[in-house]
Amino acid sequence: MEGKGIDGKLLLLEKSDEISSDEISHLAIDIGGSLIKIVYFSTNSKCSTKDEAPALSKERQEVPNGDLNYHILSGRLYFVKFETSKIEDCIKVLASKKLQQCGAQCRHSHAVDKIKIKATGGGAFKFADLFKEKLGITLDKVEEMESLVAGANFLLKAVNREAFTYIGGQKEYVQIDQNDLYPYLLVNIGSGVSMIKVDGEGKFQRVSGTSVGGGTFLGLGKLLTKCKSFDELLELSHQGNSRVIDMLVGDICGGMDYTKIGLASTAIASSFGKAISENKELEDYKPEDIARSLLRMISNNIGQIAYLNALRFGLKRIILGGYFIRDHAYTMDTIAVAVDFWSKGEAKAMFLRHEGFLGALGAFMSYKDENADLMPLQLVEQQPPKSSSCIVDRIHNSTCVHENETGAVDCRLRVSSSFKIYDEVKRC
């Protein structure tokens, strides 16, 4: 199981204990076709990263304006994921936590039915009975697109150094002017791909999508290379050469000048096209070359369809979410180049550090005070980077994980006494 703090550092949560128990006050879940993503808030300062943990407060605080109905909890948001196929593991981990213990203790009280976790993704429907049966918890369903959009809007507005472009092998963080954020195209690459035109808070429309997404990469990749996991396949692709199997324009045309129709001789004419004419079998190809061609085919296709949809609605900004990219340089480069190529530089692909957690974050944000329509989450802005070198991360391969990032993001949760989950948990 892997997780990461809001600062983008990977926290390896090797034991279930690593999701701190009594500190969890709010938790939301996004159950997709391939992955379960969980976002939870904890006041626990336990952290396996080396950077200094922010001063965290377990205590309820009165809000400055003296409104006693509201309290502020300081803490940190955590992000963890499981494979959907291992949902039993996920349930076991949750079962061992106080949130669940609470559910169990309250089983015979009237409160039992009120223990709800905000949940989104198709699996929130499919696995609702399982959660009820095993954990006594009701999944309080939040519409998937709504969650994705809320999560993306939150990240883009509230979290510093969240969005970045990737041009010529260089990452450049972009702080988008909030007055200039909308409209944008949100491309969420999960097992499949959804493309959503976002016009504002809660204002959006699913305009397109494609079935050629992360599930295709891993599904086809497993069949072709015997890799067992997405990350293994990504790592493999890093060492491969797509020219071995892809048919390039130059392979078809010899020395012909194809530039007048806008194609370089190194452009891919046909993905996997070289495999048609050679007397080679699957075993004769290196798995890394196959993984590379597959990744390029899918990334390029997503970039192209995203661009065509952005063009359709005059959107200059394409924000990529989902758990497909994973900070992988070649994937980002392929998508960014595809968008740049097809749009002739007019549109830009932008990536998110917390790309995989849009849905879960959005579901988390939907914990609202029932008496007032107030966002429960408030973020204290990250401290400015200590040196200018922190502003732009220049990464040259996919293994570099935000070396220059040191600032953690404090998170404050505004909680009212009428706020269901919090109260349920605390009462127990």
Next chain:
Amino acid sequence: MEGKGIDGKLLLLEKSDEISSDEISHLAIDIGGSLIKIVYFSTNSKCSTKDEAPALSKERQEVPNGDLNYHILSGRLYFVKFETSKIEDCIKVLASKKLQQCGAQCRHSHAVDKIKIKATGGGAFKFADLFKEKLGITLDKVEEMESLVAGANFLLKAVNREAFTYIGGQKEYVQIDQNDLYPYLLVNIGSGVSMIKVDGEGKFQRVSGTSVGGGTFLGLGKLLTKCKSFDELLELSHQGNSRVIDMLVGDICGGMDYTKIGLASTAIASSFGKAISENKELEDYKPEDIARSLLRMISNNIGQIAYLNALRFGLKRIILGGYFIRDHAYTMDTIAVAVDFWSKGEAKAMFLRHEGFLGALGAFMSYKDENADLMPLQLVEQQPPKSSSCIVDRIHNSTCVHENETGAVDCRLRVSSSFKIYDEVKRC
């Protein structure tokens, strides 16, 4: 080697002799990444189909207006293909013909350099030296997009019962009003896919394309199923079930109603997505299911990108060419449904009986009188079908090949004495 007459009937040309020798007066070639397509005109009435051959004339005829510089040859256009990887076979067949014998006999005359064959496709550049060396023939290159467009325009305008829609498993021939033909989107699916906005004779622009095309189907298909040929793979896909490997919306969401975002539970959420979570290896899947999913993924993707480009330019008609579809019901259905779904019924996919020969036909059409810009080819209109049942072919599976078609299309070639190839051949 396979060929088909202009009437759409497959002529199996099992021996090289089947390309008649002394009867060939004009021949054009399209050398693509996967296939070599040849169109030739012959006055030979030899034909392996059972329908009555039209009355063909070998003699030169004076044109009715008495212009002695022009003659009319009656005959038939033939269409044959080879795999590009077997180009040597193609050259051997051509070498055994009078066209080549002529070239050989003339080797020491000044005429040798004047023997030219109109050629298009990337391979016309790549294999130019090979044709010169082995056959003494110069490939007179015709720009690829130009050829595709000329070929498509010719078929759409001149050949009866050429274009058809495919809706609900039914083929419906459409004779397009020539005044209402332009603009349309020509989608040529070869190894890769080119998308061309056609505005008139010789007026066009390549607006898009995708590397996920016929080469991807065969390349990935060979690696995944061990099929050796495109047709074998297509036939295999006919027996398969894509739901075995594709992750459907219903697989992710259980009973959730996804219709509000326009997705049915049977829609594919992720192509090959089911392969991610199962402990199955390639050998555990049926090749036919893999072939089916692959065909659906690629066909759907092409349909979607085609629609997005048609939308971009306000084109209602999407004409599919290339050698990908091959009258295969499932492919046509997938593309037609994709275009219909994404366009909400606004745009229509239309297929062509001679889809594979647009480029070769266009190159053939480019044999022009050097003194006058006249099309050398004139078609005598096909006789109207004998019964109304001929108008609409209702085919329910991919094995039914135009049962109701009986009318052959006579073809007349208008030839002038200044017309190079014809003269070269006749002189020898």
